Amino acid sequence: MQQHWYVIQTKPKKESAVQKQLTLAQYELFYPRMKSLIATKPLFPSYLFIRTDLGDPYHHRMVRYTRGVRKILGDSEFPFTVPNYVVETLQERTKDGSVIEQELLFREGDEVRVKKGILQDLRGIIEKSIPETGRVKILFRWLQNSMRAALKYTELEKI
Numbered sequence: 001m002q003q004h005w006y007v008i009q010t011k012p013k014k015e016s017a018v019q020k021q022l023t024l025a026q027y028e029l030f031y032p033r034m035k036s037l038i039a040t041k042p043l044f045p046s047y048l049f050i051r052t053d054l055g056d057p058y059h060h061r062m063v064r065y066t067r068g069v070r071k072i073l074g075d076s077e078f079p080f081t082v083p084n085y086v087v088e089t090l091q092e093r094t095k096d097g098s099v100i101e102q103e104l105l106f107r108e109g110d111e112v113r114v115k116k117g118i119l120q121d122l123r124g125i126i127e128k129s130i131p132e133t134g135r136v137k138i139l140f141r142w143l144q145n146s147m148r149a150a151l152k153y154t155e156l157e158k159i
Contacts, residue, residue, distance in 0.1 A: 006072055017067070022048075032094065032099075
C-alpha cells in the first residue's frame with residue numbers, strides 16, 4: 001500500500017464534516033486553518049488534504065463518496081498527488097497540527113509613518129489591528145489633542 005497526499009474538494013462549508021467522517025474511518029487528514037484576532041477560517045476554503053492509497057479502488061470509493069465531498073482533484077484518469085514537502089511545510093507552521101496563527105504586520109503600540117494619502121508623512125501609534133478588513137486604527141497626537149484614523153496596512157510603514 002503506497003500512501004500519498006491528495007487534495008479533496010468539499011462542498012461549501014463542509015470541510016469540518018468531511019474531516020470528521022474520514023477521521024472516524026481512520027484516514028489521515030490535514031485541514032489547515034488560519035486564526036486571526038476574530039475568527040478561525042479555512043486556509044483553503046472547500047479543500048482538505050488526505051493521506052491514503054487512492055490507487056486502491058476501495059479507498060478511492062470511500063473517500064470520493066463520503067457525504068460532503070465534491071471531488072478528488074485530478075484528471076479523468078488519476079487523482080493528483082501532492083508532494084510530501086508541501087503538506088509538511090504547512091504542518092510545521094501550525095500551532096496544533098491544523099491552525100496557523102495569522103502574522104500581523106503591525107502590532108499594537110508600533111510607531112508608524114503614513115506613506116501615502118491625505119495623511120502622508122504623519123506619524124502615529126498603532127492602536128488596534130483589524131485584519132479582516134486589512135486596516136489598522138492609528139492614534140495621532142498633536143500638541144494637546146489626539147486623532148484616530150483607520151488606514152490600510154499598505155499605506156503605512158514602521159518607524
